[in-house]
Amino acid sequence: MNDTRKIALVTGGTGGIGTEICRHLARQGRQVIAAHLAAESEQAAAWQKKQCEAGFDIALVVVDVTSFESCEAMAKGVEERFGGIDILVNCAGITRDVTLRKMDTEQWSAVLSTNLDSVFNVTRQVIEGMTERGFGRIVNISSVNGQKGQFGQTNYAAAKAGMHGFTKSLALEGARKGVTVNTVSPGYIATEMVMAMSEEIRSQIIGTVPIGRLGKPEEIGRAVAFLCDDDSGYITGADFSVNGGLYMS
Numbered sequence: 001m002n003d004t005r006k007i008a009l010v011t012g013g014t015g016g017i018g019t020e021i022c023r024h025l026a027r028q029g030r031q032v033i034a035a036h037l038a039a040e041s042e043q044a045a046a047w048q049k050k051q052c053e054a055g056f057d058i059a060l061v062v063v064d065v066t067s068f069e070s071c072e073a074m075a076k077g078v079e080e081r082f083g084g085i086d087i088l089v090n091c092a093g094i095t096r097d098v099t100l101r102k103m104d105t106e107q108w109s110a111v112l113s114t115n116l117d118s119v120f121n122v123t124r125q126v127i128e129g130m131t132e133r134g135f136g137r138i139v140n141i142s143s144v145n146g147q148k149g150q151f152g153q154t155n156y157a158a159a160k161a162g163m164h165g166f167t168k169s170l171a172l173e174g175a176r177k178g179v180t181v182n183t184v185s186p187g188y189i190a191t192e193m194v195m196a197m198s199e200e201i202r203s204q205i206i207g208t209v210p211i212g213r214l215g216k217p218e219e220i221g222r223a224v225a226f227l228c229d230d231d232s233g234y235i236t237g238a239d240f241s242v243n244g245g246l247y248m249s
């Protein structure tokens with residue numbers, strides 16, 4: 001039985017996968033807060049209304065995960081409004097796919113900063129509180145391409161692989177304090193990020209997936225909620241693949 005007073009923060013919470021993570025955590029009875037970019041406030045308000053109509057009461061906060069100061073302000077705001085964050089899902093992410101021969105420093109830095117620096121920027125704000133309260137669940141959304149590499153994704157694969165080292169190290173630090181830290185590595189999931197690829201390349205990739213289709217965002221939401229359950233305290237430092245068999249480690 002989960003403690004329904006626990007506070008769950010999901011970065012990238014209004015995105016394709018983030019939405020389903022929020023919904024699954026809300027079904028667990030958590031107070032869920034979706035963090036989004038300030039520039040997306042109008043879309044986020046419409047998103048919140050839609051979730052409410054579907055029976056999900058999800059709060060919104062503004063953050064830019066590439067900025068430590070923004071993450072600090074966001075965490076303080078959440079603490080004042082709701083209390084300390086007990087469950088954190090680092091889900092915000094971007095791609096800038098291009099071969100290394102053509103990659104510029106902006107494409108490298110934007111991906112490293114949004115997908116990896118962000119994990120430090122946000123997690124650093126919540127780790128002390130989790131440790132003091134003796135409970136925490138942290139899930140970092142990595143990628144199959146952080147495990148196997150992908151043509152055109154040196155930046156993205158480096159960032160997503162970096163998450164695994166962070167996860168395993170923090171799992172050791174949190175192990176005696178009730179704080180678990182895990183990674184979920186999705187395969188190709190039907191969201192805007194995957195739909196942004198050319199149809200031709202997407203079809204080629206789907207052809208290589210043993211299950212023969214893209215994953216659904218709710219299939220990631222289920223895995224994340226499982227790891228965040230009060231009763232999942234013995235799972236830490238793990239990497240959960242949800243990839244239709246695309247990569248088996």
Ligand code: CAA
Nearest residue numbers: 095097098099143144145150151152187188193194197201
């Ligand atoms: N393997 C080997 N060679 C490849 C290749 C591949 N997969 N794809 C292209 N090439 C070759 C081409 O045949 C061509 O060769 P020649 O120069 O000898 O003719 C050359 O590479 C083309 O190189 P370019 O730099 O011109 O590449 P491009 O501009 O055509 O396309 C790209 C580059 C945009 C990265 C494109 O390959 C692409 O979109 N790839 C898919 C990347 C991908 O999977 N992204 C995932 C996005 S979703 C996501 O990231 C979520 C998640 O976590 C799963």
Ligand code: NAP
Nearest residue numbers: 012015016017040064065091092093143186188189191193
């Ligand atoms: P998405 O719909 O584009 O969601 C990404 C979210 O991250 C968006 O809500 C986006 O906000 C937010 N974001 C981007 N930059 C941010 C920043 N600086 N500060 C705060 N929020 C920011 O894509 P998705 O497919 O759901 O991806 C979610 C996560 O899963 C990403 O980390 C991605 O790498 C990972 N993943 C996806 C797949 C897949 O196949 N889809 C596979 C493996 C892993 P805006 O919309 O406002 O920009």
